[in-house]
Amino acid sequence: MRAFTLEQLPMRFVFAAGAAASIGDEVRRCKAERVMLIHDAMAKAIADDVAEQLGSLMATRWDEVAQHVPVPLAERARAAATEAKVDLMVCIGGGSSTGLAKAIAVTHRIPIVAMPTTYAGSEQTTIYGLTDTAHKQTGKDPVVLPRVVVYDPELTLDLPPHVTGPSAFNALAHSVEALYATGCNPITSALALEAVRAIADSLPKVMRSPRDVDARGDLMYGAALSGMALGATSAGLHHKICHVLGGMFNLVHADAHSVVLPHAIAFNAPALPAEMKRLAAALGSPDGDPAALLWDLAVASQVPTKLADLVGSDGPLKRDDLAAVAEAAAAEVTSNPRPVSAEDLLELLEHAYDGVRP
Ligand SMILES: NC(=O)c1ccc[n+]([C@@H]2O[C@H](COP(=O)([O-])OP(=O)(O)OC[C@H]3O[C@@H](n4cnc5c(N)ncnc54)[C@H](O)[C@@H]3O)[C@@H](O)[C@H]2O)c1
Structure with a gap:
């Protein structure tokens, strides 16, 4: 119990x-x-x-x-x-x-x-x-x-693919992080896993057939549950990184979520064996690696997978900007399943910048 x-x-x-x-x-x-x-x-x-x-x-x-x-x-x-x-x-x-x-x-x-x-x-x-x-x-x-x-x-039904995919990844980030963020409990985890299942199942269908109202409904249902899971828990490591990226460079919020999520999960996964097993199952591959599964879903959904491709109000994000992001995000993280330093975050961000499959 x-x-x-x-x-x-x-x-x-x-x-x-x-x-x-x-x-x-x-x-x-x-x-x-x-x-x-x-x-x-x-x-x-x-x-x-x-x-x-x-x-x-x-x-x-x-x-x-x-x-x-x-x-x-x-x-x-x-x-x-x-x-x-x-x-x-x-x-x-x-x-x-x-x-x-x-x-x-x-x-x-x-x-x-x-x-x-x-x-x-x-x-x-x-x-x-x-x-x-x-x-x-x-x-x-x-x-x-x-x-x-x-x-x-x-x-x-007319939400364009370049908004639909990243926005769905924004939702996915809420539910994935709700599995371990401060405030999580068995009820929020049940909500979050159902959300992941609904999004992973419906997003590819929506990307193939954007006017499929049933698939759109399932995706919206997953997104609503993800919002509830975030609302009942709190922002974790991934959200803090995206928050800093969005605030510093005015990147498209959902695009930043799409790129960073697989890398944030790859970083935290070693400290969360039970949660990652359940996440992999919700993503449809019980024996898979959740970070790689998220990355594959990102590629299949044609969402951005490289920070190098993101453009903010001052132009494309530069590799030289990453150290300041890592410092600021590390200062914002108050709790995480494993200790995290600015050096760890710089490495995570460099992988995300290059679009390396975790
Ligand atoms: N407070 C919270 O809990 C919370 C949670 C998630 C996101 N946010 C915030 O929300 C903002 C991002 O929201 P977003 O990703 O929905 O972006 P957005 O509201 O800026 O919308 C993205 C784009 O989609 C267009 N659009 C919206 N609906 C459309 C439709 N049905 N058809 C065609 N085009 C449509 C918009 O005009 C816009 O160009 C960020 O500021 C983020 O910080 C807050």
Whole structure:
């Protein structure tokens, strides 16, 4: 028997193909009167439909969204929420739209109804992040956890492959690290392994047939469970590395996850024999090496596998940048299944930079 403590997060979950048509009713169930509708440019058509469902409940609409929530953007969106006397937000889109709604929720203490269109999983966590110049700061606050999440796989049918694959790897990273991150317990591990199984099974199908709504639904289900697993545990070594990479160089968040995950798992695997056995089974090869299986899934899903190929706001990531990333990430890691130094992380990052199969 293993003793544990689990804090259940309060949330209503609506999951169905076509569920987007119910979001107006979901907002009315929350008794909101002045809604701020947040979405990015890609979600305009979906947001138009939601605006129609909201009718006179919609107080203001906001369509400027950016990855990692820059502080000046958050400040402007917060001012718009104040001016419109908003009492609830509906956010539609990927982790960046959800992140902006969370940044407003932190200061305005108002609820969120989320309708995700990627696999980032932010809608299932109490974690929020803001980026000031090159530093990303995160915090935890229960107020940012959406009150309702509407999952509709039909919204993801046109998600392009170069977003779909890495976003699914972002989800996979949540569930894989939930197997050992601080706060893990038998229930979060069960969630995480089911998530890995669902993602590993559905991602190749989605990459082959992007408009297969059943496969999209299975992938979204895996991503939702991954978000729950992250939300109930914490960020581990892999997430800390990606967090530093994203904050320093403004890389595409999900691309960094795709490249780093197999290498982070290769590093931690020797300290986690039981967990790695279960992970390999969930990835479909009980006798396989999980780091290599993740790398093979990355190649099969055509996601980035080399840090050298990633481009940030100052151009391609340079090998000379890796030492600073290793130093910063080592300083952020407070607990890990095996001791980790900046030298270890530099070696890990060099493998990731070259795209070596672990
Ligand atoms: N707080 C958390 O728990 C948590 C968890 C995961 C990620 N995040 C944050 O989320 C952000 C990344 O989220 P993301 O990977 O979803 O990226 P994103 O929200 O920036 O979206 C990626 C791209 O996909 C496009 N897109 C989204 N949905 C689409 C659709 N259905 N069809 C076509 N295009 C679509 C967007 O316009 C954008 O160009 C990062 O800032 C990351 O830090 C936070």
